[in-house]
Amino acid sequence: MTIIPIESASVKTTCPYCGVGCGVNASPKNATEVTIAGDESHPSNFGRLCVKGSALGETVGLEGRLLTPKLRDRHTGSLSDVSWNDALATVASGFARIIAEHGPDAIAFYVSGQLLTEDYYVANKLMKGYIGSANIDTNSRLCMSSSVAGHKRAFGEDLVPMNYEDLELADLVVLVGSNTAWCHPILFQRIVKMKEKRPEMKIVVVDPRYTATCEMADLHLPLKPGSDVRLFNGLLAFLAEHGATDAAFVDAHTRGFDAALAAAGPADLAQTAKDCKLDQHDLMAFYRLFARTERVVTVYSQGVNQSSAGTDKVNGIINCHLATGRIGRPGMGPFSFTGQPNAMGGREVGGLANTLAAHLEFGDPLHGEIVQTFWNSPAIAERAGLKAVELFDAIESGRVKAVWVMGTNPVVSLPDGDRVKRALEKCELVVSSDIIEKTDTNAFADVLLPALGWGEKDGTVTNSERRISRQRAFIPAPGKARADWRIICDVATRMGFEDFGFAGPHEIFDEHARLSAYRNDASTGVHRAFDIGGLTGLDRAQYDALQPTQWPLRSVQEGSIARLFETGRFSYADGRARFVPTAPRDPVNAPDEDYPLVLNTGRVRDQWHTMTRTGRSAKLAGHISESFIDMHPQDALACGVREGELARVSSRWGSMIARVQHGGGMPRGSVFVPIHWNDQVASDARVGAVVNPVVDPVSGEPEFKHTPVAIEKFHVTWHGFSLSRAAPDLDMVTHWTRVHGAHHMRYEMAGRNRFDTSHGDHHDWARALFHIDDRHADWIEYEDKSAGVYRAAHVVDERIESCVFISERPDLPARAWLATLFEKDRLDDEDRASLLLGQPIGKGEDTGPTVCSCFGVGRNTICNAIRDKGLKTAAEITSCVKAGGNCGSCVPELKKLIVETEMARLSTV
Known part of the structure; x- marks a missing residue:
């Protein structure tokens, strides 16, 4: 490829990922090398970038590009x-x-x-x-079409009344169906920084899952999937019963309050808690906090929008803000976080x-x-x-x-x-x-x-x-x-x-x-x-x-309007907002004997949509390398699957395969699968094939958060992975996922073929995997037939070309230290011995799975620092090993590791 010289002056542009709209300074060196930094002058991020934005420079190459019609x-x-x-x-x-x-x-x-x-x-x-x-x-x-429809019904126009400053001015931020820490990390860090400055500021997370966002919350409400309308109808009734509404605002600036209140039903805290599967004391704490706090911002995202009742969920939230007059003023209002740039x-x-x-x-x-x-x-x-x-x-x-x-x-x-x-x-x-x-x-x-x-x-x-x-x-x-x-x-x-x-x-x-x-x-x-x-x-x-x-910006003289509805006038012809009655209804497809679990889908921290951009970055691949099925351990036991094993997720519409994990955040009856993996990067991990096509009748937005599914074990005889500079023969494996690395590609693999005298041995199979037919090739291998373990590497001119690790069990050696071998021009004797042993020796170190992608800091490095140096806070970890010192999206995981490391220490005392 011809490298085109480019003027290296920094160019101010905008990040192409989420709806935060961060400013970026891009300094190109040539057509494939760009230095990326946050734009300190941009009012959305003031110079901060999440890990995806920071890694944009790794995604501008021409590999795989469509370059001609x-x-x-x-x-x-x-x-x-x-x-x-x-x-x-x-x-x-x-x-x-x-x-x-x-x-x-x-x-x-x-x-x-x-x-x-x-x-x-x-x-x-x-x-x-x-x-x-x-x-x-x-x-x-x-x-976001459910938000659009909800805005139109309430305001007479698709209007987001807020600005980001309101997140910092609020005394209560309610995050509904939004894993903000991972999906909008720069905004989440603005909230967290303000909470550090004002500890009296409260954060409530409403989400069926316990996500990274919950690590920073004062209260987590793990409501029953699909019960958001019941939750906010209950809040509306509670506000009315306890005199917490703004009657003057309602009378002067709205219509339809009585009908919305009638649809909400009586203020029955016990029944609402039962319907939402929430602890009654936690529900009361949330309702009281909302009622007593003037400056409330309610953020909602895909967990609200992507539902067959998404528009009603949006209007249920807006109804509560209209009833209290908490809209159009600093630090208050309903705030839709959009997903795309x-x-x-x-x-x-x-x-x-x-x-x-x-x-x-x-x-x-x-x-x-x-x-x-x-x-x-x-x-x-x-x-x-x-x-x-x-x-x-x-x-x-x-x-x-x-x-x-x-x-x-x-x-x-x-x-x-x-x-x-x-x-x-x-x-x-x-x-x-x-x-x-x-x-x-x-x-x-x-x-x-x-x-x-x-x-x-x-x-x-x-x-x-x-x-x-x-x-x-x-x-x-x-x-x-x-x-x-x-x-x-x-x-x-x-x-x-x-x-x-x-x-x-x-x-x-x-x-x-x-x-x-x-x-x-x-x-x-x-x-x-x-x-x-x-x-x-x-x-x-x-x-x-x-x-x-x-916007609005009607004239240069008038200037931009940062906050809408300050005068109490809305876009309907009469200037009044509309309350929208929101009668609760259950999701269209309920779990049954054949499909007893509910599938929820969403994003992971370091990937974007279908990975055509982020999938090119080795930095972003280190955090979560393959698709997964996050489920409660008791559900896994009932389905006959174990953590680390492959399983099939099936619905009435289709199926896919991923690896089971117990992330600790799933309630009984629910499973979570990320949306990013597809047929270009995995053999069968496209979760869209499983999701039901039911849509919200008003907005047309699909129900991505509630598909009845069944989970069953995906039987394989071996698990493995390979790292190679050239693509292996994937027809030789049953299941695979491709992971982009520096100077190599990694493939997580599993197969059903047996290795014995009648079916072909590991040696011949592995060499065929990498298209090696030279009998004199520099081939390093180790085999333990009794344990079903095999390891091999191909070396060319003293440089590693490929390696493969196979086991009958899914617990395989760490990958991070192996990846560093591909950065070397020459393997030494210690490296060769490590390949045979299956772990680093001597000066090598297994840093573990990536936690902080910004600085490439692994789990083992962090846990060792916590244990050896007695670190107690995320800030101390940052000072010691840099993790968490850039975008901050890994800070919730750092806090979790502090707890886990301390628990592990106590268990050995």
Whole structure:
């Protein structure tokens, strides 16, 4: 690969991961090397980065990149490189033909919160204003659409009233369905730092699981999965019964309080505790704390949103804030933490199938007329389109005959993922814009279009506090890759549509800003809070220099509004917010004899979505290397599985395989599996295949937190792992997971083949695994047939090339010290002896599994320091071994290790 010299000056940009929207300083050395640091001037993070953000420099290489347009031969299945002209012509003519034969609703776009606002804008404009269908939806449907629906019902518009400063001003922070310590670590650290400064500040965590976030909580409420509405209805009734509501605010600024209170039912603490499976004293403590604390912020995230009752859960929370008037003022209010970097930007431009653009909605002809007039477009969608799950159902049934997938991986991320596969197999035309060539979804694409990735593309994103920030390019476009907005505009032009001749993202942003202000005032009857009219007219230089800015920003003179609803006026025509009655209802699919456990899914600390970016980083791979099934030990016993063994998770929709663990945070009856692993990095770990496709009837958001499942042992005869510079022959193993390492790849493996005289021995099998047919190869091996243990390594020119460790039991040697051998140019005698022994000797050290990814500090290093030096606090650990000294997301684990190490010491006394 040719290394392109790049100007090394630092470029201010924005992190491409969660909705916090952290500022990043990127200093490129060349096309594959970038130094990353936090932007101290950015108001979202003030220079702090989580471990994923800190590791961004490891993810910008070109390995696996899609660098040229490709077309698939449907007869042979093979892909061939083509010119952009041929690829675009294929897409445009295919769409035009299908529209002519079947109408505009036979076309669909499925886009992503990874797109920049400018990309989103032109995609929505093309689909809704020119093709004339609303069949454009986004993977943000899967994470925050219940919050959108709840905001609209309560406020009359999709509005997050808070800003991050409110987290620090609050006296009580309630975290509902949010493992903030892992999923939004920079915001969590802002909360923790404030609690250290003000110990009287209280943190309550509402979550069925005991997560890392709970380590910092004053109170953890491990409620029954799906019972959030009962919990907050009970709180509303408690507030009313104890005179803790704000009658003046309710009378002056809201409607519907009596109906919401009637739906909540009587203030029966004992019954609510029973329904939520909570300790009654803990429930009373929470209710009293909420009632007596003026400055309360309630944060909610995927544990609330990803539910068949997600919208009601959101409104149940908002009802309590409206009833107490705790909204629109410093340090109080309901706060939705979004999952993706530009979920909010997609909402602004109409990236959801049930919205138009600029917070204008279907259902009111005037809204459609405003958008069409502004765009001067030939058509305008008149009704909401298909939401994500129903969109792929329509593809499978043949109603939608062409789909363009942009920057997302629905075969992995959508529920009932095998149905998504079947849909794409049947679809007449599947187009995918992506940065990676081989994904689970791209295997079904007829046309692959190479897009720009983070560091290459240019535009804006909007974070969870409505702050618009710039993502700036600092690496040249690789190969033939193009910006998403340009690809979309090129297709639009080839379809014969005008008004897509933008010279750059600054012109798209200007049109977006002008639309937000167009006929946006009380006199038109369509006054919206979303208005960035103050940012219209920016030329390229002004756009390039744009500083992080919150909306609304109606004019430069008026300035940004940091906190909404300060005047008590909401977006409904009468200015009043709405209480929404939320009657409790159980999840659609209940556990039964065949599927007795409830599956919950979510993220882990150091990975992101389907791992196309984070999976490239050796630093991020060290914390959790393979998928797992976290379950209560008694449930594991009943299912006949043991910790460390492989097990199959099955539902009525599909199955997957992962390793059992007892993390200590699971209640009886529930299991947790992470979402990230897919068919590119594991043989069978795609949890989306298991998740049920039930959705919230209002928002269309899927039920990712409540799928009835069964767990059974996955029988293998051996467990093992290999580290190698070249890929092994994976057809020789039954189950595998690939882990990215420095200078090597690691594969966690298991198999069903037997090693004996009749089935072939370890020696021949291991050499075939690494394609070694040279009898004179430098081959180190050890075998204990009675114990079923085998270890071998291949050395070339005194440098380790590959190694494999096999055992009949899953308790295998540590991997961390082995990985360091691949960094050496030459193995010494001590290294060779360590390979045979299966553990480091002499100067080597097994640091253990990674706990602090920022500094690469392992569990053994930390526990040894705690034990040997008598460390009592996380701060002392940081001073001693640096762990926890950067992003802080490992601090909860450090505190847990302090307790575990002390308990281990006491048990030996």
